[in-house]
Amino acid sequence: MVKNEALLQERLREGDKKALGQLYSAYKAAFLAYFRERVAVGMDIEDLYQDSVIAVYQNYVLNQLQLKKGSVKTYLFAVGKNKLAAKFNASKPYVKDDVLLSQPYFEVDEDQMAMEQQLLLKEFKQLGEKCREMLRLHYYRGLTDKEIVAKTGYKDENTIKSYRSRCLKKLKEAIHGSGK
């Protein structure tokens, strides 16, 4: 059990990696026990748990979740159940739990990614760490250049802009270079 759940949620919204670690260790035992009873032997429950924790974390960051119903724990379990349902019945839509229905939910189905997007993913991963971070903060986190300056300590907004466009150019060149 987490002592200060409101604080944990606040830190999850901010994308704090330590909060991710805290979430991960807080509910691991309960989650594994619950799901082990409900699924066939041999299924990798720990893997399911990790994926669920990540989905919760990413949704806190992207959707700035403010749970209207339930706790982080019920939300995490609902995500786990959905993932499980999706795994065994891929053609049907996810089971919608109350706690999920009341919230926006985002997750990319990797199996549905087109070849071009797979290539983009590969090249993105090969960018330098700073470039990845620069693109991530802007396009994914949606931070303004001003906020990025404050977060990263780069000189000013113009520096951020031109650095980012260099990174984007690098990514595009890499894709064309690999014979798309």
Add this chain to the structure above:
Amino acid sequence: MEAENNVILFRKKVLGHLSDEETQAFEQRIETDKEFRKSYFEYKELFEVISVAEKHELKNHLKNLSEPSFKKFRYRLPIAATILFLLGAFWLYRFNSGPDGLYETYFDTYPNVIAPATRGSEPQNVLEEAYRNYDSGNFEAAALEFEKHLENQANSDVSFYHAMALLNSGQLDEAKTILESLPKDDPDFAFADETQWYLALIYLKLENTEQTKGALLQLETEGNGFKADEIKSLLSELD
């Protein structure tokens, strides 16, 4: 990306944060404005890719968290043995060729690409004089002139050549101090990769192999391909 101006809108759309009204307006624009449509799909593609890349990164992070410590130790043991072996091999290697030899092999004078001397024209100021001397191989004189120019006007590109002049006249420590102070991420600075390369060579000359490797690996992953082949072969010689 043309999406630059529309990032906030596009992000809201991808995440399903638009109101019904906004969604309607958005769909209408997608239908009619080809450029808008194209940049939206480009954005969406990148957004999803970054999301998946982050997911993979977090997964590794969690896997590390869940690995019991004795397991970690089990992995560490061979790593420690490898490091010891490499250290041993390195000491042996030093007796044979030594970093000095490697430094000589890989070092070359960086060309003057800023103000190549034009035949016949006289240098107009101390900076031109410095580049002229640099071109002619009078590195000590060039170093003094670069320094003089920089007293009045700080500039990273000029500082880079100041460091190069010092390096070529054997003033390693001075060159190192300057190179280490140059910005790594300033897009206006034209010689970031070069700076990193020469720093790696200086560390090599100073017999600091770990720092050399660190600098080379960083250049390899974050650089723009400058000296890519040399980096690879030098790294393999250091291993």
